[in-house]
Amino acid sequence: MNDEMIVEVRNLTKKFGPANAKSVAVDNISFSIKEGEIVGFLGPNGAGKTTTIQMLLGLVIPTSGTIDIFHKSLFQHREEILSEMNFSSTYTHLPWRLSVFENLYVVALLYSVKNARDKVAEVIKKMNLEEIKDETIDKLSSGWITRVNLARTFLNNPRLILLDEPTASLDPEGADEIRKKILEYRKREKATILWTSHNMAEVEEVCDRVIFLHKGKIIAEDTPRGLAKTIKFCRVSFIIEEKQDEFLRIIAQNKWKAIVSDKFITIELVEEDIPLLIQILAEEEISYSEISIDKPTLEDFFISTARKK
């Protein structure tokens, strides 16, 4: 990764609806993405992620603000910029009566790829799509369709890729394979990626940095670990079969939060209080058979931020 900025968004705002009752989908956001960086774009539904991506693709005209990609204004150099970008979303479909090869060939032509047929054959091979290349899209499973969608994304060797929930609807194994393909491409081509997902573990795994949107505004921006660290609470889980009532009384006295499910008890407390909790258990001779400590994750940050706001 170097320090060259590939994407620079300044004071971007998008309002929809009639002049007297406009709703603000994106509210004066600014951010940059460096070359080779993978940036997670997170936020609850309606946060403005999709609208921002649509503006980055030139599909929606902003109400105000600027978008520079590859140091050029998107509004003045749309075709030039889009020819070096690509986009993949689980929520857009490929024409379902076209075969995999035909679909990819059409996309290659749309991007003016030289020797389009050869390039399509090359991508089909790299993405292990040979066995389904003559099948029409309507005959494929969602796993195969996601792979074809991703193959489509690599056809023009893009320098910038926008991915909208690329692994939604996949089983864990399929999602892992897709992530590997994307990371391989990024490493090989030094590509820059903007990645939206509701899978927080995935974002923690692949993203260098996260931009968190809520109600159209950027409310946090840091590494996944950095954002998770802003959550002070962690969870300690035990299996306690005896003296459960006594234990819960002590928890209440210390104003910790407990979640009880039969013999399983989870305590939510600040990390510094964990030694105190263990000490109390020892002093009161409350025995436990299992203990696990879960540090805060990006998902905790996501849930707590979404609830707070």
Add this chain to the structure above:
Amino acid sequence: MNKILNYSAVKAIVMRHLFEWRRNLDRVVDTFWWSTIDIIFWGLTSSYIKQNNPQIPNIVTLFLGGIILWTFVQNSQRDINMPLLNDAWNRNLVNLFSTPIRLRDFIAGTLVLGLIKLSMSFVFLSVVAFLLYQFNIFYLGYFLILAMVNLILVGWWVGFIISGLILRFSYRVEAFAWSLVFAIYPFSAIFYPVDILPGWAQAVAKVLPTSYIFESMRSIIFDGTFSWGNIIISFILNLIYLTLSILFLKKMFRESLRTGRLVKLN
């Protein structure tokens, strides 16, 4: 990138719909079926009228010529609108317009595609009319080429208006794609002269390029005469409407990007 047309993108549009066309019975039916039914139905009807009214000359020629020529309006209009609707139905519009394609490349692609399909349906209908009724459309001579050009232009500008309306009003007006063109059908005076229309309808016919073409067709069939004036008026009207319809479509496309309707149509 600032070329007038991105030929690769134009080819992409043509190939995308031709690939689908051969696998989609609906589209094949659109291209051949309805016009063939019209030919058979009106051919039989006019043959029957001719049998019982031998004093009416060239009645079969009038009906079959009118139907085949109207096919140019109807099919060229539909072939402008169906690619847009098809990509919307396939939820492919976002994929499509997130590539470097421009509106003009998309339009050019649909025009080329329309011309390919129109050529196929014209050859097919001409053969059907000849085999069933010994009707030779080429009897109209070079007028046929002038009429074809003008009627295709009519289909294009009607199609551009409908595409603009679809971008503005979404699926609420998708039925326009196969119905709106028939609003000009009665005023086009395909099978009867403009003179028999009521006064207000004659006024409408006078501003429609189609009425001049079909008036000319009847002059050739009944009198063997041909008026360049009608062709020129039709052509001028077409150029005016074509320009206005392209400006309208461009405005609606821009509006759909501003309001987010293009992605909602997806």
